[in-house]
Amino acid sequence: MNLDIKTPMREMTFSQAINDAIRLEMRRDPSVIIMGEDIAGAAGRAHLGFVDAWGGVLRATRGLITEFGPERVLDTPISEMGFVGAAVGAAMAGLRPIVEIMFVDLIGCCYDQIMNQAAKMHYMMGGQIQLPLVFRIPFGIHGGRRSYGGGAGAQHSQTLYSIMAHIPGLKVVVPSMAYNAKGLTIAAIRDNGPVIVMEHKFLGSAAKGTVPEDSYTVPIGHAEVVRNGRDVTLCGIGRMTHVCLDAAERLAGTGIDAEVVDVLTLAPLDEATILSSVRRTRRLVVVDEDTPTASMARDIAARVADKAFDWLDAPVKTVTPPDTPVPFAAVLEANYVPQSEEVVAVVRELLG
Amino acid sequence: MTLYLHQPRSMPTIGAHKSLTRDKLLWIYGRMTLIREFEERLKWLVETGLPAGPIHLYVGQEAVAVGVCAVLEVTDWIASTHRGHGHCIAKGVDVSRMMAELYGKSTGTNHGKGGSMHITDVRVGMLGVNPIVGMGVTHAVGAALAAKIRRTSQVAAAFFGDGAASTGAIHEAMNLASIWKLPVMFVCENNGYADATPVEYAVASRNISDRAAAYEMPGVTVDGQDVFAVWEAAHAAVHRARSGQGPTLIECKTYRYYGHHQGDNPLRYRTQEEEQLARNRDCIKRFRDKVIQEGLLQAADLDAIDESNHALLNEAVAFAESSPLPDPGELHTNVYVTEPR
Numbered sequence: 001m002n003l004d005i006k007t008p009m010r011e012m013t014f015s016q017a018i019n020d021a022i023r024l025e026m027r028r029d030p031s032v033i034i035m036g037e038d039i040a041g042a043a044g045r046a047h048l049g050f051v052d053a054w055g056g057v058l059r060a061t062r063g064l065i066t067e068f069g070p071e072r073v074l075d076t077p078i079s080e081m082g083f084v085g086a087a088v089g090a091a092m093a094g095l096r097p098i099v100e101i102m103f104v105d106l107i108g109c110c111y112d113q114i115m116n117q118a119a120k121m122h123y124m125m126g127g128q129i130q131l132p133l134v135f136r137i138p139f140g141i142h143g144g145r146r147s148y149g150g151g152a153g154a155q156h157s158q159t160l161y162s163i164m165a166h167i168p169g170l171k172v173v174v175p176s177m178a179y180n181a182k183g184l185t186i187a188a189i190r191d192n193g194p195v196i197v198m199e200h201k202f203l204g205s206a207a208k209g210t211v212p213e214d215s216y217t218v219p220i221g222h223a224e225v226v227r228n229g230r231d232v233t234l235c236g237i238g239r240m241t242h243v244c245l246d247a248a249e250r251l252a253g254t255g256i257d258a259e260v261v262d263v264l265t266l267a268p269l270d271e272a273t274i275l276s277s278v279r280r281t282r283r284l285v286v287v288d289e290d291t292p293t294a295s296m297a298r299d300i301a302a303r304v305a306d307k308a309f310d311w312l313d314a315p316v317k318t319v320t321p322p323d324t325p326v327p328f329a330a331v332l333e334a335n336y337v338p339q340s341e342e343v344v345a346v347v348r349e350l351l352g
Numbered sequence: 353m354t355l356y357l358h359q360p361r362s363m364p365t366i367g368a369h370k371s372l373t374r375d376k377l378l379w380i381y382g383r384m385t386l387i388r389e390f391e392e393r394l395k396w397l398v399e400t401g402l403p404a405g406p407i408h409l410y411v412g413q414e415a416v417a418v419g420v421c422a423v424l425e426v427t428d429w430i431a432s433t434h435r436g437h438g439h440c441i442a443k444g445v446d447v448s449r450m451m452a453e454l455y456g457k458s459t460g461t462n463h464g465k466g467g468s469m470h471i472t473d474v475r476v477g478m479l480g481v482n483p484i485v486g487m488g489v490t491h492a493v494g495a496a497l498a499a500k501i502r503r504t505s506q507v508a509a510a511f512f513g514d515g516a517a518s519t520g521a522i523h524e525a526m527n528l529a530s531i532w533k534l535p536v537m538f539v540c541e542n543n544g545y546a547d548a549t550p551v552e553y554a555v556a557s558r559n560i561s562d563r564a565a566a567y568e569m570p571g572v573t574v575d576g577q578d579v580f581a582v583w584e585a586a587h588a589a590v591h592r593a594r595s596g597q598g599p600t601l602i603e604c605k606t607y608r609y610y611g612h613h614q615g616d617n618p619l620r621y622r623t624q625e626e627e628q629l630a631r632n633r634d635c636i637k638r639f640r641d642k643v644i645q646e647g648l649l650q651a652a653d654l655d656a657i658d659e660s661n662h663a664l665l666n667e668a669v670a671f672a673e674s675s676p677l678p679d680p681g682e683l684h685t686n687v688y689v690t691e692p693r
Contacts, residue, residue, distance in 0.1 A: 079527065081524050085525065089491030089492060128472060171688065
């Protein structure tokens with residue numbers, strides 16, 4: 001990465017790292033604006049002493065309005081189709097908008113603006129426009145300190161990034177730790193096309209790390225080997241990278257040496273890093289929080305089956321939720337989300 | 353049957369035709385007739401075998417695009433609908449490059465990657481023909497937001513139809529524009545039909561402009577077949593927008609002479625009498641009669657424009673026909689704005 005070794009570091013959460021990224025980019029470039037529902041809160045109530053009531057539903061935008069004012073930190077009404085469309089138009093007309101969609105479950109309200117408008121503009125207009133536009137989209141099961149127990153149910157717990165990675169023209173990144181959350185967010189803001197940054201709700205406060213205070217980018221389109229191993233490759237996305245790392249620890253205790261690849265960018269996918277890992281370990285398990293039909297997990301599995309077949313010693317496996325909506329009751333939800341025990345069991349079976 | 357022509361709650365005209373310069377009058381006539389000529393030529397080309405994909409002809413509605421664009425600068429923005437050729441020409445997109453686009457040629461406005469429903473030319477402020485009904489309006493609002501934040505004097509005009517008037521996007525866009533006081537005008541082209549669905553069936557209010565009241569912006573209904581009436585309303589709206597007072601909704605009651613798309617037979621949902629009634633009020637004919645009657649322009653001035661339009665279209669077709677096809681490799685370019693490293 002493009003870091004000076006002496007750069008000052010600070011411990012921050014995943015959400016604080018994203019906040020930091022946005023703040024630095026807004027300082028650097030006056031054309032960067034941010035808009036969304038309650039990204040500040042108490043809009044228009046400054047005269048009563050109310051400012052920044054929420055700072056975003058996950059507090060990722062707290063403090064931005066006090067530094068940059070309501071013209072660049074725009075609280076919107078609940079009208080995703082309208083303000084996402086306005087962001088598309090503003091991007092065509094010279095701004096670099098960041099849009100927060102409160103939860104991925106709400107993209108049905110503005111999906112046309114994402115998949116028909118933002119994604120295709122540059123291509124169908126013959127390259128005559130740039131569309132510097134970032135969608136920040138919290139997703140997943142918010143499990144407090146556990147990996148489940150969010151209890152937000154079928155319409156506030158989904159993952160759904162596969163339906164965005166599916167659309168040509170969209171870049172989709174899924175940070176997993178505070179460090180890459182900041183670096184990928186800055187890279188997304190500096191990209192001249194639409195980039196979707198999927199932010200796992202659980203990681204928002206749970207993932208802490210020591211992060212450089214200065215600006216840096218983590219390049220879009222690169223996966224990262226976050227643990228080296230010889231016997232099996234575990235591919236994780238977002239919070240599932242932590243599940244993979246946990247599973248790898250457990251496996252190490254039984255003499256199995258697992259490598260963990262953090263996918264980080266779903267589109268365009270870094271096939272090379274995944275293939276090169278699988279060619280060394282000869283086995284692959286993809287762990288994904290999205291439902292499996294037409295998913296990233298199966299897409300990665302299919303690419304590896306196609307391009308690394310001769311290296312494989314075992315069938316490619318995926319660990320995912322079932323094809324069901326997310327249930328409410330904690331006992332059902334726990335059965336829904338992939339757990340490291342499940343990953344361990346699958347790996348043992350492969351090596352059995 | 354409540355057609356536009358019967359009792360539009362029209363703004364009284366204040367004699368706009370007299371306050372316009374000779375050059376502006378010539379420009380208005382030239383643009384309206386160029387749109388007409390382009391669309392009629394295209395219709396003929398498609399009927400005789402040009403594979404131009406689905407096309408939606410603007411014939412009959414020329415006064416709306418031209419009346420609005422007559423008050424805009426080249427740096428101002430417009431967002432368009434699926435029926436967008438007229439908006440493009442009124443905003444100054446080159447007809448040769450438009451025709452080349454319809455031929456799928458590399459010299460087209462979009463290098464052959466867009467087609468009729470995506471013609472765009474941001475150099476003249478044309479943000480795109482957009483066939484997902486209602487969506488383009490939000491882009492105009494975004495362009496207006498950019499103008500406000502960047503403190504330019506630009507304004508944006510959002511064209512949409514009576515069909516789009518019932519989409520959520522329009523209502524969200526009008527609300528946003530009003531609470532943020534954005535320099536934008538919403539221009540509803542009520543041509544009486546959304547595809548094959550009559551407006552009196554699909555729209556709950558008698559005038560679409562009535563809906564402006566819900567968003568605390570002025571709303572007017574004008575005769576969309578009278579370019580001077582459209583110009584007056586747009587002139588007031590653009591003044592309001594540029595002076596920071598926010599948006600305006602202008603409903604232009606107009607008529608499309610042909611079907612929804614090329615090949616649609618409108619006589620399956622409307623009468624010949626109604627069509628004739630609309631054609632009797634043709635915007636080009638009325639303009640011509642008025643300016644000649646009042647001695648503002650001579651018939652010879654207008655005939656010369658007709659001839660030059662005809663020549664322009666000959667040139668456009670020749671340019672399109674002789675232009676090269678896109679390189680097959682172009683399939684893969686422009687997917688991402690910033691190519692992955």
